[in-house]
Amino acid sequence: xxxxxxxxxxxxxxxxxxxxxxxxxxxxxxxxxxxxxxxxxxxxxxxxxxxxxxxxxxxxxxxxxxxxxxxxxxxxxxxxxxxxxxxxxxxxxxxxxxxxxxxxxxxxxxxxxxxxxxxxxxxxxxxxxxxxxxxxxxxxxxxxxxxxxxxxxxxxxxxxxxxxxxxxxxxxxxxxxxxxxxxxxxxxxxxxxxxxxxxxxxxxxxxxxxxxxxxxxxxxxxxxxxxxxxxxxxxxxxxxxxxxxxxxxxxxxxxxxxxxxxxxxxxxxxxxxxxxxxxxxxxxxxxxxxxxxxxxxxxxxxxxxxxxxxxxxxxxxxxxxxxxxxxxxxxxxxxxxxxxxxxxxxxxxxxxxxxxxxxxxxxxxxxxxxxxxxxxxxxxxxxxxxxxxxxxxxxxxxxxxxxxxxxxxxxxxxxxxxxxxxxxxxxxxxxxxxxxxxxxxxxxxxxxxxxxxxxxxxxxxxxxxxxxxxx
Numbered sequence: 188x189x190x191x192x193x194x195x196x197x198x199x200x201x202x203x204x205x206x207x208x209x210x211x212x213x214x215x216x217x218x219x220x221x222x223x224x225x226x227x228x229x230x231x232x233x234x235x236x237x238x239x240x241x242x243x244x245x246x247x248x249x250x251x252x253x254x255x256x257x258x259x260x261x262x263x264x265x266x267x268x269x270x271x272x273x274x275x276x277x278x279x280x281x282x283x284x285x286x287x288x289x290x291x292x293x294x295x296x297x298x299x300x301x302x303x304x305x306x307x308x309x310x311x312x313x314x315x316x317x318x319x320x321x322x323x324x325x326x327x328x329x330x331x332x333x334x335x336x337x338x339x340x341x342x343x344x345x346x347x348x349x350x351x352x353x354x355x356x357x358x359x360x361x362x363x364x365x366x367x368x369x370x371x372x373x374x375x376x377x378x379x380x381x382x383x384x385x386x387x388x389x390x391x392x393x394x395x396x397x398x399x400x401x402x403x404x405x406x407x408x409x410x411x412x413x414x415x416x417x418x419x420x421x422x423x424x425x426x427x428x429x430x431x432x433x434x435x436x437x438x439x440x441x442x443x444x445x446x447x448x449x450x451x452x453x454x455x456x457x458x459x460x461x462x463x464x465x466x467x468x469x470x471x472x473x474x475x476x477x478x479x480x481x482x483x484x485x486x487x488x489x490x491x492x493x494x495x496x497x498x499x500x501x502x503x504x505x506x507x508x509x510x511x512x513x514x515x516x517x518x519x520x521x522x523x524x525x526x527x528x529x530x531x532x533x534x535x536x537x538x539x540x541x542x543x544x545x546x547x548x549x550x551x552x553x554x555x556x557x558x559x560x561x562x563x564x565x566x567x568x569x570x571x572x573x574x575x576x577x578x579x580x581x582x583x584x585x586x587x588x589x590x591x592x593x594x595x596x597x598x599x600x601x602x603x604x605x606x607x608x609x610x611x612x613x614x615x616x617x618x619x620x621x622x623x624x625x626x627x628x629x630x631x632x633x634x635x636x637x638x639x640x641x642x643x644x645x646x647x648x649x650x651x652x653x654x655x656x657x658x
Contacts, residue, residue, distance in 0.1 A: 204411060205470040205480060215333070216407060217326040218316075219465040223489025229303060233313040236304060244365030244373075249582045251611050256366050262613075268543075269611045271578045273550045280539040287535060289416075291528040293423045295520060297430035297477075301416065302484035307401070307409050312468060312484065314355060315402045322348045326465065352403050353395070360394030407469045410482055417479045424477065426510040427519050431483045433463075433474045433505050434513050441474075444498060456500050463487035463505060473505055549585055549608075549640050550578040553648050556617070561653045569627060569654035570599070570619045577616070579608040588639040589618060592647070596634055597621045620652055627654045 208214045246253035248267035255264035263270040263278065270278055292300065302308060322344050323329045335341055364387070365373045376387035401409055410417060424430070438457035457474070464472045466487060469480040473487045492502040512518040556572040563569055579585050587606040589598055600606070601617040608614050620634070631653050638646040 205472075206407060206411065214470065216468065216470040217329045217333075218468045218470075218486070219326040219462070219490075220320055221466040221486045221489050223492060225485035225489050229485065230313060232303060233309045237309055237313070240306065240309075241362055244362060244370040249610065251582070252369055254366060255369055257368060259368065264611075269580050271550065271580065271613070273552070273578060274546065274580075277539070277542055277546065280535060280542065284532065284535045284539060287528060287532045290423060291525065291532055293416075293420070294425070294428060294522075294524055294528060297424060297428050298417065298420060298481065298483045301410065301414075301482035302431075305410075305482075307414075308482060308484065310359070311402055311406060315352060316468075318351055318355075319348060322351075349403065353399055356395045356398040356402065357391075359398045360391050363394050363398075364391055407480075411469060411480050417482075420477070420479060425522070425524065426514075427522050429507050429509050429518075430477055431473060431481060431485060431488060431505065432477070432508045432510070432513060433457075434503070434508065435474070436513055438474070438504050456495070456504050458494065458498060460494050462490040462494060466490045477510075546580070547646065548579075548581045549587065549638070549645060550580065551587075551589075551638050551646065551648060552576045553589075553636060553650050555650065555653075561655070563624075563655070564621070567624045567657075568621055569624050570621045571652050571654070572601075573618055573620060573650070575616050575618065577606065577608055577614045579610060579612050579614075582610040584609055586641050587614075588642075590637045590639060591620065592635040592637055595622055595626045596652070622652065622654065624654065624657050627656055630654070630656060 206214050206216060243254045244252065251267070251269075252264050253267055255262065257263065261272045265281070289300070319329070323332050332341060332344060361373055361377070364376075368387075372387070376384045376391065381388040435455075438455040440455055441457040441459045442454040443459050463474065464470075464487075466489070467473070468484060468486065469482065471478050471480045473481065488505050488507075491505040495502045495504055509518055553573055553575045556574055559572055561569050561571050575589065577587055585608045587608055589600075591598060597620070599619040599621055601619065606614065606616060631651050634650060634652050636648045636650060637644050638648055
């Protein structure tokens, strides 16, 4: 029978968030400044990820963005590859692969992504929080500043902090817009008066306000209340999942060190210093076990290891570990769930590669013009008007043509007769299909159109032709 955590009373449970007081008001979290090897590693990784995040919109491949998520025009560029509405099935596979990977990663390593790579944590802990420490001081100094009446010192510090927060939020909003509409469009919005592009200006202001609100006030509530990932832990985690975990087998019973006093009962390694609680950015006590609010940021590991070194005890009282490794001293990674999720992920990746390899370089959608039937012309001819949308998914120019498979049908292009598509562009055109009324056998006929790319037939598109049957 497995051991149970001896410091948790089974008759009691926590039915409220640690950031909410009993009267329902916000319990503001003032995390103590932390240092240590994990914090240092997180800092290095954060700087790398933030650098990639800010440089992403400026990276171009053959003059096109490396990353673009244009939801307005339904155009996505991922690592230089363009995905249009016709590639929705590919995007669905990409999302499925991403979600299954997140599930698999969470089953094995818990919520590591939240503490080490999530943009919310990167900006909050590695940008905004550090600025707050620099201006207002550590946790106790921040509490004192918050409690004091508004005076010159408080106005100066709060004003300086909010000014910097607004500037950074303004920068983040521009980067976000660059991922949505492209860096060139953002430059155009910035260099023009607001009245020239009011929609873009309002978008930038709205994003700035959202980011300022999140990082100056909402903070850890974004992870606890809004983000569904933390709530999924209860479904995804099991006793073999690796999380930031308190070793209660070694740490209990807790108790402070008392010099020159013989303890009646032996105590565990936890000296009840509460530093693990003081440094937690979500205000929880990791010693109470795995909790929804924990983002695996490792701040408590660094704080505990520092104390253990000072009291000459082994580090790792709080560490990355699973429940089974704490209870039984063994760690099993390749469980049945892990194998199952891995198999599903492998199938999805293989299917995506197959779909990507067979994707057409050029796509076309042809429809009869809405609201019109047929037109009778002189000389006994009948015509139908059609709309065509071409999408060039390559980086090169493509000469496109439409021909009828049946020679009795003739194509008349409206406007420019030369359909030359630039790389990674969409083009809308119109054309007539003309036929002699004497050759019309039924009121509506099915016809096949040939799509030619640089003179070579690459696809056959079926549509219909309407016309009166000659009596």
